[in-house]
Amino acid sequence: MNQERKKLGFELMLDNLKTNFGWMMVTNLIFALPLLISILVAYMLCVYVLPIVPITLPLAIIFASPFYSGVVALSREFSQGKKPDKLFRTYFDAVKENGLKFLLGGFLCYMAYLVCYFSVAVYISLAAENWFFYLLMFISILICFFFLFLFYAAPLMTVSFDLKLKDIYKNSALMTFGELKYNFFATFSILAYLAVVLMPIIVIFYSSSVFPAIIVKVLLVVYIALSLSLLIPAPCAMMISNYLYPRMLDVIADDGAPVEVKTSSDRAKTVSEPVDVSNEPEIDLEELRKGDGEEYIFYQGKMIKRKTLLEKMEVKNNEES
Known part of the structure:
Protein backbone atom coordinates (compact mmCIF):
# COMPACT_ATOMS: atom_id res chain seq x y z
CA MET A 1 0.00 0.00 0.00
CA ASN A 2 1.34 3.40 -0.93
CA GLN A 3 1.53 5.80 1.95
CA GLU A 4 1.52 9.52 1.31
CA ARG A 5 4.85 11.01 2.32
CA LYS A 6 4.67 13.54 5.13
CA LYS A 7 5.61 16.95 3.81
CA LEU A 8 8.61 18.76 5.21
CA GLY A 9 8.30 22.17 6.83
CA PHE A 10 9.71 23.88 3.75
CA GLU A 11 7.22 22.11 1.48
CA LEU A 12 4.31 23.06 3.75
CA MET A 13 5.50 26.65 3.74
CA LEU A 14 5.55 26.72 -0.07
CA ASP A 15 2.06 25.18 -0.19
CA ASN A 16 0.71 27.75 2.26
CA LEU A 17 2.44 30.58 0.41
CA LYS A 18 0.85 29.49 -2.86
CA THR A 19 -2.59 28.78 -1.37
CA ASN A 20 -2.94 31.95 0.71
CA PHE A 21 -0.82 34.41 -1.27
CA GLY A 22 -3.89 36.40 -2.32
CA TRP A 23 -5.02 36.70 1.31
CA MET A 24 -1.52 37.77 2.27
CA MET A 25 -1.63 40.58 -0.29
CA VAL A 26 -4.92 41.77 1.22
CA THR A 27 -3.33 41.64 4.69
CA ASN A 28 -0.39 43.67 3.41
CA LEU A 29 -2.75 46.25 1.92
CA ILE A 30 -4.48 46.72 5.28
CA PHE A 31 -1.09 47.20 6.92
CA ALA A 32 0.16 49.47 4.12
CA LEU A 33 -1.67 52.62 5.28
CA PRO A 34 -0.34 52.68 8.87
CA LEU A 35 3.09 51.66 7.56
CA LEU A 36 3.10 54.54 5.05
CA ILE A 37 1.96 57.03 7.69
CA SER A 38 4.65 55.76 10.08
CA ILE A 39 7.36 56.19 7.45
CA LEU A 40 6.13 59.69 6.57
CA VAL A 41 6.09 60.76 10.23
CA ALA A 42 9.60 59.38 10.75
CA TYR A 43 10.74 61.14 7.56
CA MET A 44 9.29 64.47 8.74
CA LEU A 45 11.06 64.06 12.06
CA CYS A 46 14.26 63.31 10.18
CA VAL A 47 13.92 66.45 8.04
CA TYR A 48 12.73 68.97 10.63
CA VAL A 49 13.77 67.66 14.06
CA LEU A 50 16.76 65.31 14.03
CA PRO A 51 18.38 65.02 10.58
CA ILE A 52 20.30 61.82 11.33
CA VAL A 53 18.84 59.16 9.05
CA PRO A 54 20.13 56.01 10.87
CA ILE A 55 18.57 57.24 14.12
CA THR A 56 15.38 59.00 13.09
CA LEU A 57 14.02 57.13 10.07
CA PRO A 58 13.87 53.74 11.87
CA LEU A 59 11.47 55.32 14.37
CA ALA A 60 8.86 54.09 11.88
CA ILE A 61 9.38 50.67 13.50
CA ILE A 62 7.82 51.98 16.72
CA PHE A 63 4.98 53.84 15.02
CA ALA A 64 3.94 50.89 12.84
CA SER A 65 4.45 48.12 15.40
CA PRO A 66 0.90 48.09 16.92
CA PHE A 67 -0.59 47.52 13.46
CA TYR A 68 1.91 44.76 12.72
CA SER A 69 0.15 42.64 15.34
CA GLY A 70 -2.70 42.04 12.89
CA VAL A 71 -0.24 40.88 10.24
CA VAL A 72 1.32 38.39 12.66
CA ALA A 73 -2.04 37.06 13.86
CA LEU A 74 -3.24 36.42 10.30
CA SER A 75 0.12 35.04 9.17
CA ARG A 76 -0.02 32.47 11.95
CA GLU A 77 -3.31 31.24 10.49
CA PHE A 78 -1.84 31.19 6.97
CA SER A 79 1.11 29.10 8.20
CA GLN A 80 -1.35 26.42 9.33
CA GLY A 81 -3.08 26.35 5.95
CA LYS A 82 -6.18 28.15 7.23
CA LYS A 83 -8.18 30.67 5.24
CA PRO A 84 -9.57 33.50 7.37
CA ASP A 85 -13.36 33.75 7.41
CA LYS A 86 -13.29 37.31 8.75
CA LEU A 87 -9.94 38.74 7.71
CA PHE A 88 -10.62 42.37 8.58
CA ARG A 89 -12.17 41.53 11.93
CA THR A 90 -9.29 39.20 12.82
CA TYR A 91 -6.78 41.89 11.90
CA PHE A 92 -8.36 44.69 13.90
CA ASP A 93 -9.17 42.45 16.88
CA ALA A 94 -5.48 41.54 17.04
CA VAL A 95 -4.49 45.22 16.88
CA LYS A 96 -6.98 46.11 19.60
CA GLU A 97 -5.88 43.31 21.91
CA ASN A 98 -2.12 43.37 21.32
CA GLY A 99 -1.41 46.93 20.17
CA LEU A 100 0.10 48.16 23.44
CA LYS A 101 2.37 45.13 23.82
CA PHE A 102 3.49 45.52 20.21
CA LEU A 103 4.17 49.23 20.78
CA LEU A 104 6.47 48.36 23.67
CA GLY A 105 7.97 45.61 21.56
CA GLY A 106 8.54 48.08 18.73
CA PHE A 107 10.42 50.36 21.13
CA LEU A 108 12.59 47.44 22.28
CA CYS A 109 13.20 46.48 18.65
CA TYR A 110 14.24 50.05 17.86
CA MET A 111 16.66 50.12 20.80
CA ALA A 112 18.09 46.75 19.72
CA TYR A 113 18.58 48.17 16.22
CA LEU A 114 20.50 51.16 17.62
CA VAL A 115 22.76 48.88 19.66
CA CYS A 116 23.48 46.67 16.65
CA TYR A 117 23.94 49.50 14.16
CA PHE A 118 26.33 51.60 16.20
CA SER A 119 28.33 48.72 17.67
CA VAL A 120 29.00 47.20 14.24
CA ALA A 121 29.66 50.62 12.65
CA VAL A 122 32.10 51.65 15.39
CA TYR A 123 34.02 48.38 15.42
CA ILE A 124 34.32 48.34 11.63
CA SER A 125 35.90 51.80 11.69
CA LEU A 126 38.24 50.86 14.55
CA ALA A 127 39.22 47.49 13.07
CA ALA A 128 41.53 49.24 10.59
CA GLU A 129 43.71 50.33 13.52
CA ASN A 130 43.68 47.20 15.67
CA TRP A 131 42.75 43.62 14.75
CA PHE A 132 41.22 43.12 18.22
CA PHE A 133 38.21 45.15 17.10
CA TYR A 134 37.43 42.47 14.51
CA LEU A 135 36.73 40.14 17.43
CA LEU A 136 34.44 42.72 19.04
CA MET A 137 32.72 43.23 15.69
CA PHE A 138 32.15 39.47 15.41
CA ILE A 139 30.62 39.43 18.90
CA SER A 140 28.42 42.37 17.90
CA ILE A 141 27.19 40.45 14.85
CA LEU A 142 26.31 37.48 17.08
CA ILE A 143 24.34 39.86 19.31
CA CYS A 144 22.55 41.14 16.20
CA PHE A 145 21.50 37.59 15.34
CA PHE A 146 20.27 37.13 18.91
CA PHE A 147 18.07 40.22 18.62
CA LEU A 148 16.87 39.15 15.16
CA PHE A 149 15.75 35.74 16.40
CA LEU A 150 14.29 37.29 19.56
CA PHE A 151 12.02 39.47 17.43
CA TYR A 152 11.08 36.50 15.29
CA ALA A 153 9.52 34.80 18.31
CA ALA A 154 8.27 37.67 20.48
CA PRO A 155 5.54 39.04 18.14
CA LEU A 156 4.27 35.54 17.36
CA MET A 157 4.20 34.61 21.03
CA THR A 158 2.39 37.85 21.89
CA VAL A 159 -0.56 37.13 19.59
CA SER A 160 -0.66 33.43 20.45
CA PHE A 161 -0.42 33.23 24.24
CA ASP A 162 -1.87 35.06 27.21
CA LEU A 163 1.47 35.88 28.85
CA LYS A 164 3.01 38.84 30.60
CA LEU A 165 5.49 40.86 28.56
CA LYS A 166 8.47 39.71 30.63
CA ASP A 167 7.48 36.06 30.11
CA ILE A 168 7.08 36.63 26.38
CA TYR A 169 10.62 37.95 26.05
CA LYS A 170 12.07 35.40 28.46
CA ASN A 171 10.62 32.52 26.44
CA SER A 172 11.55 34.21 23.16
CA ALA A 173 15.14 34.59 24.37
CA LEU A 174 15.23 30.89 25.23
CA MET A 175 13.96 30.06 21.74
CA THR A 176 16.77 32.03 20.08
CA PHE A 177 19.18 29.30 21.20
CA GLY A 178 16.85 26.36 21.77
CA GLU A 179 15.37 26.59 18.27
CA LEU A 180 18.47 27.88 16.51
CA LYS A 181 18.07 25.53 13.55
CA TYR A 182 14.53 26.69 12.85
CA ASN A 183 15.50 30.34 13.26
CA PHE A 184 18.08 29.87 10.51
CA PHE A 185 15.56 27.99 8.36
CA ALA A 186 13.19 30.95 8.68
CA THR A 187 16.01 33.39 7.86
CA PHE A 188 17.10 31.49 4.75
CA SER A 189 13.49 31.19 3.57
CA ILE A 190 12.94 34.93 3.99
CA LEU A 191 16.20 35.77 2.21
CA ALA A 192 15.31 33.46 -0.69
CA TYR A 193 11.85 35.03 -0.97
CA LEU A 194 13.26 38.57 -0.81
CA ALA A 195 15.84 37.70 -3.47
CA VAL A 196 13.01 36.75 -5.84
CA VAL A 197 10.76 39.68 -4.93
CA LEU A 198 13.52 42.29 -5.15
CA MET A 199 15.16 40.91 -8.29
CA PRO A 200 13.46 43.54 -10.51
CA ILE A 201 15.36 46.23 -8.59
CA ILE A 202 18.58 45.01 -10.22
CA VAL A 203 16.93 45.17 -13.64
CA ILE A 204 15.65 48.70 -12.96
CA PHE A 205 19.04 49.81 -11.64
CA TYR A 206 20.93 48.63 -14.73
CA SER A 207 18.34 50.20 -17.02
CA SER A 208 19.95 53.58 -16.26
CA SER A 209 21.90 53.20 -19.51
CA VAL A 210 18.60 53.16 -21.42
CA PHE A 211 16.33 55.51 -19.44
CA PRO A 212 17.02 58.93 -17.88
CA ALA A 213 18.20 58.86 -14.26
CA ILE A 214 15.02 60.50 -12.97
CA ILE A 215 12.84 57.75 -14.48
CA VAL A 216 15.05 55.06 -12.96
CA LYS A 217 14.78 56.69 -9.53
CA VAL A 218 10.99 56.94 -9.79
CA LEU A 219 10.73 53.30 -10.86
CA LEU A 220 12.90 52.22 -7.93
CA VAL A 221 10.81 54.16 -5.42
CA VAL A 222 7.54 52.86 -6.89
CA TYR A 223 8.67 49.23 -6.93
CA ILE A 224 10.05 49.35 -3.39
CA ALA A 225 6.80 50.96 -2.19
CA LEU A 226 4.73 48.28 -3.95
CA SER A 227 6.91 45.54 -2.46
CA LEU A 228 6.45 46.89 1.06
CA SER A 229 2.71 47.35 0.62
CA LEU A 230 1.87 44.15 -1.27
CA LEU A 231 4.57 41.50 -1.21
CA ILE A 232 6.78 41.51 1.87
CA PRO A 233 5.27 41.77 5.41
CA ALA A 234 2.72 38.93 5.59
CA PRO A 235 4.69 36.27 3.62
CA CYS A 236 7.79 36.90 5.76
CA ALA A 237 5.72 36.70 8.96
CA MET A 238 4.11 33.49 7.67
CA MET A 239 7.54 31.92 7.09
CA ILE A 240 8.59 32.71 10.65
CA SER A 241 5.35 31.26 11.99
CA ASN A 242 5.70 28.17 9.81
CA TYR A 243 8.94 27.18 11.51
CA LEU A 244 8.52 28.59 15.02
CA TYR A 245 4.84 28.21 15.96
CA PRO A 246 4.91 24.38 16.30
CA ARG A 247 8.09 24.70 18.40
CA MET A 248 6.45 27.45 20.44
CA LEU A 249 3.59 25.13 21.36
CA ASP A 250 6.17 22.66 22.67
CA VAL A 251 7.93 25.33 24.73
CA ILE A 252 4.83 26.98 26.21
CA ALA A 253 2.22 24.23 26.31
CA ASP A 254 4.72 21.44 27.08
CA ASP A 255 2.75 18.70 25.34
CA GLY A 256 2.78 20.40 21.96
CA ALA A 257 -0.99 20.80 21.68
CA PRO A 258 -3.71 22.89 23.28
CA VAL A 259 -5.81 21.16 25.88
Whole structure:
Protein backbone atom coordinates (compact mmCIF):
# COMPACT_ATOMS: atom_id res chain seq x y z
CA MET A 1 0.00 0.00 0.00
CA ASN A 2 1.34 3.40 -0.93
CA GLN A 3 1.53 5.80 1.95
CA GLU A 4 1.52 9.52 1.31
CA ARG A 5 4.85 11.01 2.32
CA LYS A 6 4.67 13.54 5.13
CA LYS A 7 5.61 16.95 3.81
CA LEU A 8 8.61 18.76 5.21
CA GLY A 9 8.30 22.17 6.83
CA PHE A 10 9.71 23.88 3.75
CA GLU A 11 7.22 22.11 1.48
CA LEU A 12 4.31 23.06 3.75
CA MET A 13 5.50 26.65 3.74
CA LEU A 14 5.55 26.72 -0.07
CA ASP A 15 2.06 25.18 -0.19
CA ASN A 16 0.71 27.75 2.26
CA LEU A 17 2.44 30.58 0.41
CA LYS A 18 0.85 29.49 -2.86
CA THR A 19 -2.59 28.78 -1.37
CA ASN A 20 -2.94 31.95 0.71
CA PHE A 21 -0.82 34.41 -1.27
CA GLY A 22 -3.89 36.40 -2.32
CA TRP A 23 -5.02 36.70 1.31
CA MET A 24 -1.52 37.77 2.27
CA MET A 25 -1.63 40.58 -0.29
CA VAL A 26 -4.92 41.77 1.22
CA THR A 27 -3.33 41.64 4.69
CA ASN A 28 -0.39 43.67 3.41
CA LEU A 29 -2.75 46.25 1.92
CA ILE A 30 -4.48 46.72 5.28
CA PHE A 31 -1.09 47.20 6.92
CA ALA A 32 0.16 49.47 4.12
CA LEU A 33 -1.67 52.62 5.28
CA PRO A 34 -0.34 52.68 8.87
CA LEU A 35 3.09 51.66 7.56
CA LEU A 36 3.10 54.54 5.05
CA ILE A 37 1.96 57.03 7.69
CA SER A 38 4.65 55.76 10.08
CA ILE A 39 7.36 56.19 7.45
CA LEU A 40 6.13 59.69 6.57
CA VAL A 41 6.09 60.76 10.23
CA ALA A 42 9.60 59.38 10.75
CA TYR A 43 10.74 61.14 7.56
CA MET A 44 9.29 64.47 8.74
CA LEU A 45 11.06 64.06 12.06
CA CYS A 46 14.26 63.31 10.18
CA VAL A 47 13.92 66.45 8.04
CA TYR A 48 12.73 68.97 10.63
CA VAL A 49 13.77 67.66 14.06
CA LEU A 50 16.76 65.31 14.03
CA PRO A 51 18.38 65.02 10.58
CA ILE A 52 20.30 61.82 11.33
CA VAL A 53 18.84 59.16 9.05
CA PRO A 54 20.13 56.01 10.87
CA ILE A 55 18.57 57.24 14.12
CA THR A 56 15.38 59.00 13.09
CA LEU A 57 14.02 57.13 10.07
CA PRO A 58 13.87 53.74 11.87
CA LEU A 59 11.47 55.32 14.37
CA ALA A 60 8.86 54.09 11.88
CA ILE A 61 9.38 50.67 13.50
CA ILE A 62 7.82 51.98 16.72
CA PHE A 63 4.98 53.84 15.02
CA ALA A 64 3.94 50.89 12.84
CA SER A 65 4.45 48.12 15.40
CA PRO A 66 0.90 48.09 16.92
CA PHE A 67 -0.59 47.52 13.46
CA TYR A 68 1.91 44.76 12.72
CA SER A 69 0.15 42.64 15.34
CA GLY A 70 -2.70 42.04 12.89
CA VAL A 71 -0.24 40.88 10.24
CA VAL A 72 1.32 38.39 12.66
CA ALA A 73 -2.04 37.06 13.86
CA LEU A 74 -3.24 36.42 10.30
CA SER A 75 0.12 35.04 9.17
CA ARG A 76 -0.02 32.47 11.95
CA GLU A 77 -3.31 31.24 10.49
CA PHE A 78 -1.84 31.19 6.97
CA SER A 79 1.11 29.10 8.20
CA GLN A 80 -1.35 26.42 9.33
CA GLY A 81 -3.08 26.35 5.95
CA LYS A 82 -6.18 28.15 7.23
CA LYS A 83 -8.18 30.67 5.24
CA PRO A 84 -9.57 33.50 7.37
CA ASP A 85 -13.36 33.75 7.41
CA LYS A 86 -13.29 37.31 8.75
CA LEU A 87 -9.94 38.74 7.71
CA PHE A 88 -10.62 42.37 8.58
CA ARG A 89 -12.17 41.53 11.93
CA THR A 90 -9.29 39.20 12.82
CA TYR A 91 -6.78 41.89 11.90
CA PHE A 92 -8.36 44.69 13.90
CA ASP A 93 -9.17 42.45 16.88
CA ALA A 94 -5.48 41.54 17.04
CA VAL A 95 -4.49 45.22 16.88
CA LYS A 96 -6.98 46.11 19.60
CA GLU A 97 -5.88 43.31 21.91
CA ASN A 98 -2.12 43.37 21.32
CA GLY A 99 -1.41 46.93 20.17
CA LEU A 100 0.10 48.16 23.44
CA LYS A 101 2.37 45.13 23.82
CA PHE A 102 3.49 45.52 20.21
CA LEU A 103 4.17 49.23 20.78
CA LEU A 104 6.47 48.36 23.67
CA GLY A 105 7.97 45.61 21.56
CA GLY A 106 8.54 48.08 18.73
CA PHE A 107 10.42 50.36 21.13
CA LEU A 108 12.59 47.44 22.28
CA CYS A 109 13.20 46.48 18.65
CA TYR A 110 14.24 50.05 17.86
CA MET A 111 16.66 50.12 20.80
CA ALA A 112 18.09 46.75 19.72
CA TYR A 113 18.58 48.17 16.22
CA LEU A 114 20.50 51.16 17.62
CA VAL A 115 22.76 48.88 19.66
CA CYS A 116 23.48 46.67 16.65
CA TYR A 117 23.94 49.50 14.16
CA PHE A 118 26.33 51.60 16.20
CA SER A 119 28.33 48.72 17.67
CA VAL A 120 29.00 47.20 14.24
CA ALA A 121 29.66 50.62 12.65
CA VAL A 122 32.10 51.65 15.39
CA TYR A 123 34.02 48.38 15.42
CA ILE A 124 34.32 48.34 11.63
CA SER A 125 35.90 51.80 11.69
CA LEU A 126 38.24 50.86 14.55
CA ALA A 127 39.22 47.49 13.07
CA ALA A 128 41.53 49.24 10.59
CA GLU A 129 43.71 50.33 13.52
CA ASN A 130 43.68 47.20 15.67
CA TRP A 131 42.75 43.62 14.75
CA PHE A 132 41.22 43.12 18.22
CA PHE A 133 38.21 45.15 17.10
CA TYR A 134 37.43 42.47 14.51
CA LEU A 135 36.73 40.14 17.43
CA LEU A 136 34.44 42.72 19.04
CA MET A 137 32.72 43.23 15.69
CA PHE A 138 32.15 39.47 15.41
CA ILE A 139 30.62 39.43 18.90
CA SER A 140 28.42 42.37 17.90
CA ILE A 141 27.19 40.45 14.85
CA LEU A 142 26.31 37.48 17.08
CA ILE A 143 24.34 39.86 19.31
CA CYS A 144 22.55 41.14 16.20
CA PHE A 145 21.50 37.59 15.34
CA PHE A 146 20.27 37.13 18.91
CA PHE A 147 18.07 40.22 18.62
CA LEU A 148 16.87 39.15 15.16
CA PHE A 149 15.75 35.74 16.40
CA LEU A 150 14.29 37.29 19.56
CA PHE A 151 12.02 39.47 17.43
CA TYR A 152 11.08 36.50 15.29
CA ALA A 153 9.52 34.80 18.31
CA ALA A 154 8.27 37.67 20.48
CA PRO A 155 5.54 39.04 18.14
CA LEU A 156 4.27 35.54 17.36
CA MET A 157 4.20 34.61 21.03
CA THR A 158 2.39 37.85 21.89
CA VAL A 159 -0.56 37.13 19.59
CA SER A 160 -0.66 33.43 20.45
CA PHE A 161 -0.42 33.23 24.24
CA ASP A 162 -1.87 35.06 27.21
CA LEU A 163 1.47 35.88 28.85
CA LYS A 164 3.01 38.84 30.60
CA LEU A 165 5.49 40.86 28.56
CA LYS A 166 8.47 39.71 30.63
CA ASP A 167 7.48 36.06 30.11
CA ILE A 168 7.08 36.63 26.38
CA TYR A 169 10.62 37.95 26.05
CA LYS A 170 12.07 35.40 28.46
CA ASN A 171 10.62 32.52 26.44
CA SER A 172 11.55 34.21 23.16
CA ALA A 173 15.14 34.59 24.37
CA LEU A 174 15.23 30.89 25.23
CA MET A 175 13.96 30.06 21.74
CA THR A 176 16.77 32.03 20.08
CA PHE A 177 19.18 29.30 21.20
CA GLY A 178 16.85 26.36 21.77
CA GLU A 179 15.37 26.59 18.27
CA LEU A 180 18.47 27.88 16.51
CA LYS A 181 18.07 25.53 13.55
CA TYR A 182 14.53 26.69 12.85
CA ASN A 183 15.50 30.34 13.26
CA PHE A 184 18.08 29.87 10.51
CA PHE A 185 15.56 27.99 8.36
CA ALA A 186 13.19 30.95 8.68
CA THR A 187 16.01 33.39 7.86
CA PHE A 188 17.10 31.49 4.75
CA SER A 189 13.49 31.19 3.57
CA ILE A 190 12.94 34.93 3.99
CA LEU A 191 16.20 35.77 2.21
CA ALA A 192 15.31 33.46 -0.69
CA TYR A 193 11.85 35.03 -0.97
CA LEU A 194 13.26 38.57 -0.81
CA ALA A 195 15.84 37.70 -3.47
CA VAL A 196 13.01 36.75 -5.84
CA VAL A 197 10.76 39.68 -4.93
CA LEU A 198 13.52 42.29 -5.15
CA MET A 199 15.16 40.91 -8.29
CA PRO A 200 13.46 43.54 -10.51
CA ILE A 201 15.36 46.23 -8.59
CA ILE A 202 18.58 45.01 -10.22
CA VAL A 203 16.93 45.17 -13.64
CA ILE A 204 15.65 48.70 -12.96
CA PHE A 205 19.04 49.81 -11.64
CA TYR A 206 20.93 48.63 -14.73
CA SER A 207 18.34 50.20 -17.02
CA SER A 208 19.95 53.58 -16.26
CA SER A 209 21.90 53.20 -19.51
CA VAL A 210 18.60 53.16 -21.42
CA PHE A 211 16.33 55.51 -19.44
CA PRO A 212 17.02 58.93 -17.88
CA ALA A 213 18.20 58.86 -14.26
CA ILE A 214 15.02 60.50 -12.97
CA ILE A 215 12.84 57.75 -14.48
CA VAL A 216 15.05 55.06 -12.96
CA LYS A 217 14.78 56.69 -9.53
CA VAL A 218 10.99 56.94 -9.79
CA LEU A 219 10.73 53.30 -10.86
CA LEU A 220 12.90 52.22 -7.93
CA VAL A 221 10.81 54.16 -5.42
CA VAL A 222 7.54 52.86 -6.89
CA TYR A 223 8.67 49.23 -6.93
CA ILE A 224 10.05 49.35 -3.39
CA ALA A 225 6.80 50.96 -2.19
CA LEU A 226 4.73 48.28 -3.95
CA SER A 227 6.91 45.54 -2.46
CA LEU A 228 6.45 46.89 1.06
CA SER A 229 2.71 47.35 0.62
CA LEU A 230 1.87 44.15 -1.27
CA LEU A 231 4.57 41.50 -1.21
CA ILE A 232 6.78 41.51 1.87
CA PRO A 233 5.27 41.77 5.41
CA ALA A 234 2.72 38.93 5.59
CA PRO A 235 4.69 36.27 3.62
CA CYS A 236 7.79 36.90 5.76
CA ALA A 237 5.72 36.70 8.96
CA MET A 238 4.11 33.49 7.67
CA MET A 239 7.54 31.92 7.09
CA ILE A 240 8.59 32.71 10.65
CA SER A 241 5.35 31.26 11.99
CA ASN A 242 5.70 28.17 9.81
CA TYR A 243 8.94 27.18 11.51
CA LEU A 244 8.52 28.59 15.02
CA TYR A 245 4.84 28.21 15.96
CA PRO A 246 4.91 24.38 16.30
CA ARG A 247 8.09 24.70 18.40
CA MET A 248 6.45 27.45 20.44
CA LEU A 249 3.59 25.13 21.36
CA ASP A 250 6.17 22.66 22.67
CA VAL A 251 7.93 25.33 24.73
CA ILE A 252 4.83 26.98 26.21
CA ALA A 253 2.22 24.23 26.31
CA ASP A 254 4.72 21.44 27.08
CA ASP A 255 2.75 18.70 25.34
CA GLY A 256 2.78 20.40 21.96
CA ALA A 257 -0.99 20.80 21.68
CA PRO A 258 -3.71 22.89 23.28
CA VAL A 259 -5.81 21.16 25.88
CA GLU A 260 -9.38 20.07 25.23
CA VAL A 261 -12.08 21.92 27.15
CA LYS A 262 -15.71 20.93 26.68
CA THR A 263 -18.43 23.55 26.69
CA SER A 264 -21.90 23.06 28.15
CA SER A 265 -23.22 22.22 24.68
CA ASP A 266 -20.46 19.65 24.16
CA ARG A 267 -20.75 17.64 27.39
CA ALA A 268 -22.20 14.55 25.70
CA LYS A 269 -19.85 14.62 22.72
CA THR A 270 -16.59 12.75 22.36
CA VAL A 271 -13.96 15.03 20.89
CA SER A 272 -10.76 13.64 19.42
CA GLU A 273 -8.90 16.91 19.07
CA PRO A 274 -8.56 20.21 21.00
CA VAL A 275 -11.69 22.34 21.09
CA ASP A 276 -11.48 25.99 20.08
CA VAL A 277 -13.80 27.70 22.55
CA SER A 278 -13.22 31.21 21.21
CA ASN A 279 -16.75 31.46 19.79
CA GLU A 280 -18.63 29.60 22.53
CA PRO A 281 -21.06 31.75 24.53
CA GLU A 282 -20.73 29.54 27.60
CA ILE A 283 -18.04 27.32 29.05
CA ASP A 284 -18.78 24.45 31.40
CA LEU A 285 -17.07 25.58 34.61
CA GLU A 286 -17.36 22.12 36.15
CA GLU A 287 -15.42 20.66 33.25
CA LEU A 288 -12.96 23.55 33.34
CA ARG A 289 -12.12 22.95 37.02
CA LYS A 290 -11.15 19.31 36.43
CA GLY A 291 -7.88 19.94 34.59
CA ASP A 292 -4.48 21.21 35.60
CA GLY A 293 -4.59 24.97 36.12
CA GLU A 294 -1.25 25.39 34.35
CA GLU A 295 -2.47 23.80 31.11
CA TYR A 296 -3.29 25.98 28.10
CA ILE A 297 -6.58 26.14 26.17
CA PHE A 298 -7.84 28.22 23.26
CA TYR A 299 -9.94 31.25 24.18
CA GLN A 300 -10.64 34.34 22.05
CA GLY A 301 -7.92 33.46 19.57
CA LYS A 302 -5.18 32.90 22.15
CA MET A 303 -3.91 30.10 24.31
CA ILE A 304 -4.61 30.96 27.93
CA LYS A 305 -3.94 29.09 31.16
CA ARG A 306 -6.89 27.08 32.42
CA LYS A 307 -6.79 28.74 35.86
CA THR A 308 -6.74 32.22 34.29
CA LEU A 309 -9.75 31.43 32.12
CA LEU A 310 -11.55 29.94 35.12
CA GLU A 311 -10.98 33.14 37.10
CA LYS A 312 -12.32 35.23 34.20
CA MET A 313 -15.42 33.08 33.79
CA GLU A 314 -16.16 33.11 37.54
CA VAL A 315 -15.86 36.91 37.62
CA LYS A 316 -18.15 37.14 34.59
CA ASN A 317 -20.75 34.86 36.21
CA ASN A 318 -20.62 36.86 39.46
CA GLU A 319 -21.19 40.10 37.56
CA GLU A 320 -24.14 38.63 35.67
CA SER A 321 -25.71 37.28 38.85
